[in-house]
Amino acid sequence: MHFTSETSSDGVREQLFVLGDVPGALWTPDGPAATRPLILLGHGGGEHKKEPGILARARRLVTEYGYAVVAPDVPGHGDRPFEPEYDALATANQARIAAGAEPAPLLAEFHALVARRTVPEWRAVLDAVQRLGHVGAGPVGYCGVSLGCGLGVPFVAAEPRVRAAVLGLGGALASAEEAGRITVPVEFLVQWDDERVPRGASLALFDAFGSAEKTLHANPGRHGEVPAFELDSALRFFARHLG
């Protein structure tokens, strides 16, 4: 793990790092080293580790809850190189959708392809970050919607350190089997008028989670219109389960 920058502002220390091929950002409270809960944030499609939505969640988790937060760049996103394979697939998918294909199965197939890389990458990020004295081996949470859900479901299913997950804006197509292996508490966001994820596919993914405690929050609006109060709810969800 190689740190490339460190800054501090309003009580939040931000360290940018590279771990193997993976650039990431780590946010922790300024102050003495301590073991603390760690949230891994998965960004959305076309976004990156320092997207405004990621920064807003990280700042509140650090300042209000004293958590550590880490966000890696997904392959082909942020500071990572262009991925010709993904780009070719995205172009082919756009042509198939223009010719009348359903977008949801194509998106799910794409997420499954990317997850084969991100699951081991994110597990390695947890390994490295939890070895730092200012993070330590506390309980882990995962938070990601849209692409962050498509990649998050296989990650949470594979990673026993994750004890609670906020997921959403995703459907069951690619990940129902993996969702069934998730048994930790899940808060799952649905946009009632999502133009990308059919409502039935969202409800089917919620159905598929193996968790005894899972809670679905549905709100009116399109894919990108999750209301601000859901961030408050997600923070309280983590506080309830990670302390």
Added chain:
Amino acid sequence: MHFTSETSSDGVREQLFVLGDVPGALWTPDGPAATRPLILLGHGGGEHKKEPGILARARRLVTEYGYAVVAPDVPGHGDRPFEPEYDALATANQARIAAGAEPAPLLAEFHALVARRTVPEWRAVLDAVQRLGHVGAGPVGYCGVSLGCGLGVPFVAAEPRVRAAVLGLGGALASAEEAGRITVPVEFLVQWDDERVPRGASLALFDAFGSAEKTLHANPGRHGEVPAFELDSALRFFARHLG
């Protein structure tokens, strides 16, 4: 409005009253008179104004938020006389269900019948309670599930003083038209494995609300198994909308 008892415990003043035919309970903070938000709580079928779930919600609304809370008995419940008409209908419905009829439409029909009495009763309760110096004419919220939803939907649709409502464990059958006239924020609870309300009817009622801000919370479990954290969420919902 005739008060029949007054007690005080741990900062909460409880007054039992009768208004016309309607017995009710009013909870307010001990202390000086002030205008404050008022929540009307609608109890469930076979329950009454001092059910443990009502008392728990009332205590927290009073002690944590400084609200006033009022809970009337529904006709045929609590301290109200036996209602031969309702009883005959309930008996007939049981026979129809035993003979293979769907329970949901019968329940909806029953709720609509009772609501013809409770809507004017509850509006009169608001009138009387808001004239008291220790309640005043602040913003009003409504909270009720199951029977409290079946009666709550027509009440909230009819009563412009209600500015936010927590509803749930109810379906669209009887009340879709009234739900469409509701435009205030709604938090709507669904039990994912509800044995009384079909999931599709619940989702259809959520769909039917005319509110720009409405949020659906679904959790696994049967009709009576709403998780405890939904009470926290309901209290925050009222705090967000009523101040």
